[in-house]
Amino acid sequence: xxxxxxxxxxxxxxxxxxxxxxxxxxxxxxxxxxxxxxxxxxxxxxxxxxxxxxxxxxxxxxxxxxxxxxxxxxxxxxxxxxxxxxxxxxxxxxxxxxxxxxxxxxxxxxxxxxxxxxxxxxxxxxxxxxxxxxxxxxxxxxxxxxxxxxxxxxxxxxxxxxxxxxxxxxxxxxxxxxxxxxxxxxxxxxxxxxxxxxxxxxxxxxxxxxxxxxxxxxxxxxxxxxxxxxxxx
Amino acid sequence: xxxxxxxxxxxxxxxxxxxxxxxxxxxxxxxxxxxxxxxxxxxxxxxxxxxxxxxxxxxxxxxxxxxxxxxxxxxxxxxxxxxxxxxxxxxxxxxxxxxxxxxxxxxxxxxxxxxxxxxxxxxxxxxxxxxxxxxxxxxxxxxxxxxxxxxxxxxxxxxxxxxxxxxxxxxxxxxxxxxxxxxxxxxxxxxxxxxxxxxxxxxxxxxxxxxxxxxxxxxxxxxxxxxxxxxxxxxxxxxxxxxxxxxxxxxxxxxxxxxxxxxxxxxxxxxxxxxxxxxxxxxxxxxxxxxxxxxxxxxxxxxxxxxxxxxxxxxxxxxxxxxxxxxxxxxxxxxxxxxxxxxxxxxxxxxxxxxxxxxxxxxxxxxxxxxxxxxxxxxxxxxxxxxxxxxxxxxxxxxxxxxxxxxxxxxxxxxxxxxxxxxxxxxxxxxxxxxxxxxxxxxxxxxxxxxxxxxxxxxxxxxxxxxxxxxxxxxxxxxxxxxxxxxxxxxxxxxxxxxxxxxxxxxxxxxxxxxxxxxxxxxxxxxxxxxxxxxxxxxxxxxxxxxxxxxxxxxxxxxxxxxxxxxxxxxxxxxxxxxxxxxxxxxxxxxxxxxxxxxxx
Numbered sequence: 001x002x003x004x005x006x007x008x009x010x011x012x013x014x015x016x017x018x019x020x021x022x023x024x025x026x027x028x029x030x031x032x033x034x035x036x037x038x039x040x041x042x043x044x045x046x047x048x049x050x051x052x053x054x055x056x057x058x059x060x061x062x063x064x065x066x067x068x069x070x071x072x073x074x075x076x077x078x079x080x081x082x083x084x085x086x087x088x089x090x091x092x093x094x095x096x097x098x099x100x101x102x103x104x105x106x107x108x109x110x111x112x113x114x115x116x117x118x119x120x121x122x123x124x125x126x127x128x129x130x131x132x133x134x135x136x137x138x139x140x141x142x143x144x145x146x147x148x149x150x151x152x153x154x155x156x157x158x159x160x161x162x163x164x165x166x167x168x169x170x171x172x173x174x175x176x177x178x179x180x181x182x183x184x185x186x187x188x189x190x191x192x193x194x195x196x197x198x199x200x201x202x203x204x205x206x207x208x209x210x211x212x213x214x215x216x217x218x219x220x221x222x223x224x225x226x227x228x229x230x231x232x233x
Numbered sequence: 234x235x236x237x238x239x240x241x242x243x244x245x246x247x248x249x250x251x252x253x254x255x256x257x258x259x260x261x262x263x264x265x266x267x268x269x270x271x272x273x274x275x276x277x278x279x280x281x282x283x284x285x286x287x288x289x290x291x292x293x294x295x296x297x298x299x300x301x302x303x304x305x306x307x308x309x310x311x312x313x314x315x316x317x318x319x320x321x322x323x324x325x326x327x328x329x330x331x332x333x334x335x336x337x338x339x340x341x342x343x344x345x346x347x348x349x350x351x352x353x354x355x356x357x358x359x360x361x362x363x364x365x366x367x368x369x370x371x372x373x374x375x376x377x378x379x380x381x382x383x384x385x386x387x388x389x390x391x392x393x394x395x396x397x398x399x400x401x402x403x404x405x406x407x408x409x410x411x412x413x414x415x416x417x418x419x420x421x422x423x424x425x426x427x428x429x430x431x432x433x434x435x436x437x438x439x440x441x442x443x444x445x446x447x448x449x450x451x452x453x454x455x456x457x458x459x460x461x462x463x464x465x466x467x468x469x470x471x472x473x474x475x476x477x478x479x480x481x482x483x484x485x486x487x488x489x490x491x492x493x494x495x496x497x498x499x500x501x502x503x504x505x506x507x508x509x510x511x512x513x514x515x516x517x518x519x520x521x522x523x524x525x526x527x528x529x530x531x532x533x534x535x536x537x538x539x540x541x542x543x544x545x546x547x548x549x550x551x552x553x554x555x556x557x558x559x560x561x562x563x564x565x566x567x568x569x570x571x572x573x574x575x576x577x578x579x580x581x582x583x584x585x586x587x588x589x590x591x592x593x594x595x596x597x598x599x600x601x602x603x604x605x606x607x608x609x610x611x612x613x614x615x616x617x618x619x620x621x622x623x624x625x626x627x628x629x630x631x632x633x634x635x636x637x638x639x640x641x642x643x644x645x646x647x648x649x650x651x652x653x654x655x656x657x658x659x660x661x662x663x664x665x666x667x668x669x670x671x672x673x674x675x676x677x678x679x680x681x682x683x684x685x686x687x688x689x690x691x692x693x694x695x696x697x698x699x700x701x702x703x704x705x706x707x708x709x710x711x712x713x714x715x716x717x718x719x720x721x722x723x724x725x726x727x728x729x730x731x732x733x734x735x736x737x738x739x740x741x742x743x744x745x746x747x748x749x750x751x752x753x754x755x756x757x758x759x760x761x762x763x764x765x766x767x768x769x770x771x772x773x774x775x776x777x778x779x780x781x782x783x784x785x786x787x788x789x790x791x792x793x794x795x796x797x798x799x800x801x802x803x804x805x806x807x808x809x810x811x812x813x814x815x816x817x818x819x820x821x822x823x824x825x826x827x828x829x830x831x832x833x834x
Contacts, residue, residue: 050646079563084561090556096553098239098240111561
């Protein structure tokens with residue numbers, strides 16, 4: 001088991017008002033899985049991704065990484081955890097605007113003791129002719145591909161993608177999703193995607209539906225379709 | 234490396250902030266290196282000059298204390314008849330008696346009592362009738378105040394002499410050239426400084442704005458003793474004393490006080506208060522204070538500006554920083570990347586500042602010390618280089634690092650989600666409350682203004698810092714500009730006055746020729762009001778009879794002495810002092826009033 005959550009709860013406090021974002025989540029993630037998490041806004045999927053990725057901590061419950069409890073880690077320990085194991089792809093790309101494509105990818109690779117070959121990754125995401133361009137010179141789809149390249153350059157064990165196609169059109173979305181699928185297939189990297197788009201669920205090994213801070217449904221896909229053939233919703 | 238590159242590109246996208254920070258460092262480092270080197274050179278120069286030339290500690294003229302037996306000897310030596318044996322002054326004047334030859338016993342007592350070596354010093358004043366150039370002529374005798382040879386050698390024959398290098402420069406003279414004085418031709422054997430005299434002409438009245446004496450027309454000359462004796466005119470005598478032990482400044486001052494209290498001396502000068510020493514050290518101290526004060530202010534300004542720049546950059550780059558932390562970068566790594574800005578501007582500013590400082594300190598020495606007639610062995614103090622690089626670097630980097638670390642303490646999610654753009658500051662909230670009944674336009678206008686409050690504060694702060702720097706610049710320029718004048722004069726004058734060359738120590742009756750004593754230019758007596766109520770108004774023809782110079786009552790160098798030998802500088806705070814000529818001409822008494830008028834505003 002790569003990641004295991006038991007009874008995860010997250011409560012946000014604002015003054016005297018308490019908001020419960022997760023209400024006891026139990027979930028196991030196997031190595032090499034591609035999981036898509038669906039759910040309406042406020043269902044807790046981003047909170048769950050942040051806690052799984054070590055960006056946030058749970059108020060209650062246990063989170064095991066390869067059997068080791070990381071739920072009580074300090075900020076410094078979480079930093080090292082993210083550095084060694086986790087990659088992120090954000091909805092708004094979050095590239096470093098003053099670095100070129102190559103430099104952005106390098107900034108991810110430098111964190112790892114065992115990075116992937118930068119040129120190969122840039123080739124894989126189809127940006128070898130734009131590796132010296134700055135983010136503002138790229139389209140949204142291209143920027144998201146750079147973001148993916150940066151995330152996988154450090155050869156993470158798990159890749160968390162928060163609405164990776166949320167800001168893209170269908171064509172660019174399919175390119176990005178194809179890349180994620182390819183990475184999952186080739187490198188066996190575990191991928192955890194959260195999205196509003198129901199169509200994306202068809203490319204996942206497992207689909208999780210969240211509602212009101214709980215896992216409402218878990219479905220294992222028996223037939224996985226290619227990302228390029230997704231029925232866009 | 235890449236995140237450092239990202240931070241640097243982010244900084245230098247705001248060029249004005251970066252340039253302002255670099256300029257501040259350049260100015261600070263330039264000021265420090267230039268003036269610290271000036272002090273290093275001058276401090277070293279005066280110390281080594283003293284040591285190498287065995288400079289006097291005290292100059293003095295003893296009070297005349299001759300016994301009846303000594304007078305008998307003098308009468309015999311000078312064939313003075315009994316009928317003429319009246320007062321000492323008359324004898325001295327009429328028979329040109331050199332009484333210093335009869336003071337040997339007293340000088341021996343001084344040497345043993347105060348543990349010092351005393352040597353006689355004599356010189357003659359010389360004025361070339363053709364050119365009007367003025368010279369103070371010495372011969373090289375004794376071990377105290379040894380002449381300092383800048384070029385060439387001391388004269389060995391009666392038709393050789395040395396001059397001051399400045400005089401040579403102004404008159405385009407070289408070693409080996411000929412100088413004609415009153416029809417006699419002398420070969421210039423060298424350029425030489427005299428440690429006891431900064432200015433060739435002693436110096437009560439010579440005041441210039443840009444120079445303390447007329448380097449183009451006045452010089453100190455060294456001749457052989459024979460040549461000096463052959464010159465017309467009577468020699469001025471004094472004594473130069475040098476303590477036999479190495480004394481500290483405090484010990485020298487203590488010994489000076491003992492000498493002064495003994496009341497054995499008509500004139501007593503402490504070399505530590507001389508122009509060469511006193512003013513050099515005073516200048517060194519003033520510059521040291523300025524260095525410390527301005528360096529502190531500039532250092533503070535640099536720190537303020539650089540930390541503000543870094544703070545603003547980090548605020549602007551929060552989302553990027555959050556992303557980096559999410560990827561696994563540690564806060565220290567990110568903070569370090571932002572400190573690279575401080576490193577670069579510090580090294581850049583220090584380098585340019587050092588280059589400018591090292592280029593400037595030699596010309597500045599020429600300006601500040603050009604009249605000191607003192608050898609300046611220009612050699613840089615390379616420790617200033619180390620300080621100029623290390624101090625700004627350490628201060629800026631450590632402050633930047635602390636600032637960055639404090640700001641990067643937040644977890645990555647908070648930084649990524651930063652919604653500072655949509656936040657309303659406390660001033661904005663307060664304005665909203667106050668203006669809740671105002672129209673939308675009014676509320677919107679003031680809300681937008683409140684969003685720029687940090688910019689307004691930043692601009693105000695920069696304005697304050699710039700004003701402080703400007704003020705310091707003005708103070709410095711005034712202080713340095715006036716330093717030469719104040720150094721040598723102790724006067725507070727507004728016009729040049731002419732020194733009367735024809736008075737000397739043994740000639741008590743001044744020869745004023747066509748000039749009154751202490752003639753100025755534009756200030757003159759318009760009206761005299763006598764104590765009996767009478768008034769005399771002077772017409773234009775008679776107005777320019779006497780003019781006035783100002784003098785600082787606290788002057789360390791120039792004292793008003795009455796006929797009893799007492800210093801009466803304090804009377805200057807109560808009124809004006811006039812000379813005998815004016816007193817006689819208008820029958821003035823103490824208490825009469827003069828109405829002074831100036832043609833200048």
